[in-house]
Amino acid sequence: MVEDDASDAELIKHALRKDGLLFTVERVETSEDYLQALDQEPPDVILSDYALPTFDGYTALTLAQKMHPEVPFIFVTGTMGEEVAIETLKNGATDYVLKIRLARLAPAVHRALRETRERADRKRAVEQLRQSHEQLRALSVYLQHVREEERMRISRAVHDELGQALTGLKIDLSWLSGRLPRQLNALITKAREMSSHIDETIQTVRRISTELRPGILDHLGLVAAIEWQANEFQTRTGIECKVAHALNHTIMDENLNTVFFRIFQETLTNIIRHANASRVETDLYEEEGRLILEVRDNGRGITREQISNIKSIGLLGMRERAALLGGDVKISGTPKKGTKVTVSIPDAATPRANKRHHENSYSRRSRSGTTWFEANSRR
Amino acid sequence: MVRHGLKQILADExxxxxxxxxxxxQEALARIWKEAWDVVVLDITMPGRSGLEVLREIRKxxxxxxVLVxxxxxxxxxxxRVLKRGASGYMTKESAPEELVGAIKKVLAGGRYVSTxxxxxxxxxxxxxxxxxPQELLSDREFQVLRLIASGKIVSEIAKELSLSVKTISTYRTRILEKMGMKNNAELMHYAIQHQLA
Incomplete structure (x- = not known):
């Protein structure tokens, strides 16, 4: 309470007590005492006179706003013009009560306390919401990472183990059929049929494995994988798809490869679905320590609404993938001219960039696991 | 299983x-370095280091x-890509095992093998x-760089104009020369003038 008149202070306390409020009061008169009081435990509510001999209510309000903006501040004053009152309210005062109407004080204090409580609750709720967003994002990043690892593992297992087993069968069958007596025609025909069944199965294994994660990405690097994907896309859709790159080394970093390749695939899918384009141009180059992938099409051009549409999970996924490695995705469209997607990810910032990936899969797994956590905490 | 079967087929021939x-x-390189072989049949996917790394070491x-992959x-x-890296042949595992014999004969004779x-x-x-x-082999960006070179601009000017780094432009230039089968800027300029690209 900032009040120079002791009897006024008593009247104020009486008014509050009469209403059943339980409280303790610290009364101050000077700015030094006031500051000292604020410096200690902040009060639940500040009641302040407006005109004081050595101090003034307006300064008290300003100081309180600076030090404890969440504490309600009520002027309890003998006189206060309407204009002054409005001015103080604008500057953060919670309420004002005239000393001739002290009956209003207790309700005003009640209301101020309630509002403060509600504000704190709201703030807590917002904070909780933010945290849960954060957790969801971390979870989605984690799931994406796990999914990619899983795909890679299954792709390799299918490719290497099933592939190897089938190859073995095929070779043995070939050896066997070479030794069948000429006159056993039915057996020779049967062996030939079996051999072509094995071929079909090998092709199925290969297709499944490639769809999960193309081996070209891990064995021959990013440029090779992108060129191959572009070629596939062109063959499948008839949309011309050109790739140019200005890189002098093979990009072999597993995480970098995954992010660029998956974003490229997503971009091509979007082009098929929405762009109505007849030509796609892809550029891959390095610029100031960043690896940049630029995909341009000559389609109808993405609109601003489409870019910011929260329902476009695909675009969101692209951004999240890039953010994982500290990069970003820029998307822009010009009506009837086409869409441009630019992915930019720091290359130098990933010391793994030059590391070989051909080590045993356990060390690889744990390393990329660490990377993910680092990338995540960098946000 | 595969190695055993292969050996059986090849031993017949x-x-x-x-x-x-x-x-x-590791084992492959150790034997290749120590012993004298006529031909190597190499898989890409192996436990540990990839066959492509073995290929690189062999080429060195x-x-x-x-090397038949x-x-x-x-x-x-x-x-x-594997041939570009120096393999003599590339064969997938579903090719007929008999074809392997032909492929090995071919690479042994110093030839190259690809499937029909x-x-x-x-x-x-x-x-x-x-x-x-030839200019149609170029991407838009490469074509853009070609025209700028042909108009007499130097690399740093082009870099500035396209807001890319000098290094990037030089690499584009190298790729353009490669794709067009040319040796220097003069040839590029000559070509551009002839085809009215500049």
Whole structure:
């Protein structure tokens, strides 16, 4: 309470007590005492006179706003013009009560306390919401990472183990059929049929494995994988798809490869679905320590609404993938001219960039696991 | 299982041949460095280091030793690139085992082996490409750089104009020269003027 008149202070306390409020009061008169009081435990509510001999209510309000903006501040004053009152309210005062109407004080204090409580609750709720967003994002990043690892593992297992087993069968069958007596025609025909069944199965294994994660990405690097994907896309859709790159080394970093390749695939899918384009141009180059992938099409051009549409999970996924490695995705469209997607990810910032990936899969797994956590905490 | 089967097939054909086996990159390189072999049949996917790394090491230590890559990986993704890296042949595992014998004979004789399918594809690719004017092989960005070079601009000016780094532009220039089969800017300029590109 900032009040120079002791009897006024008593009247104020009486008014509050009469209403059943339980409280303790610290009364101050000077700015030094006031500051000292604020410096200690902040009060639940500040009641302040407006005109004081050595101090003034307006300064008290300003100081309180600076030090404890969440504490309600009520002027309890003998006189206060309407204009002054409005001015103080604008500057953060919670309420004002005239000393001739002290009956209003207790309700005003009640209301101020309630509002403060509600504000704190709201703030807590917002904070909780933010945290849960954060957790969801971390979870989605984690799931994406796990999914990619899983795909890679299954792709390799299918490719290497099933592939190897089938190859073995095929070779043995070939050896066997070479030794069948000429006159056993039915057996020779049967062996030939079996051999072509094995071929079909090998092709199925290969297709499944490639769809999960193309081996070209891990064995021959990013440029090779992108060129191959572009070629596939062109063959499948008839949309011309050109790739140019200005890189002098093979990009072999597993995480970098995954992010660029998956974003490229997503971009091509979007082009098929929405762009109505007849030509796609892809550029891959390095610029100031960043690896940049630029995909341009000559389609109808993405609109601003489409870019910011929260329902476009695909675009969101692209951004999240890039953010994982500290990069970003820029998307822009010009009506009837086409869409441009630019992915930019720091290359130098990933010391793994030059590391070989051909080590045993356990060390690889744990390393990329660490990377993910680092990338995540960098946000 | 595969190695054993392969050996059996090959032993039928090459009666006097000596076979050596290796289960991984390390073993393969150790034997290749120590012993003298006529030909290497190499898989790409192996436990540990990849066959492509073995290929690179072989090219360094024994540039003349023919290497036939026999892999599960699809031909259209791998064959050309593996050949570019110095393999003498590329064969997928579903090719007929009898074809392997032919392929080995071919690379032993110093030749190169690709499947008939791939050979045909390469031939038709070359045919379509030679019909087109060389500048059509370029991407938009490369074409843009070509025109700027042809207009007499130096690399740093082009870099500034396209807001890319000098290094990036130089690399584009190298790729353009490669794709157009040219040696220097003068040839590029000459070409551009002739074809009214500048």
């Amino acid at each position: 090459f009666k006097k041949a000596v076979f050596g086996e290796a289960r991984n990159a 230590s024994s540039p003349k030793l023919p 026999l892999s599960m990986h699809p031909e259209n993704q791998f064959a050309v 399918f791939l050979a045909e594809k390469l031939a038709s690719y070359l045919a379509t490409d030679t019909q087109k004017p």
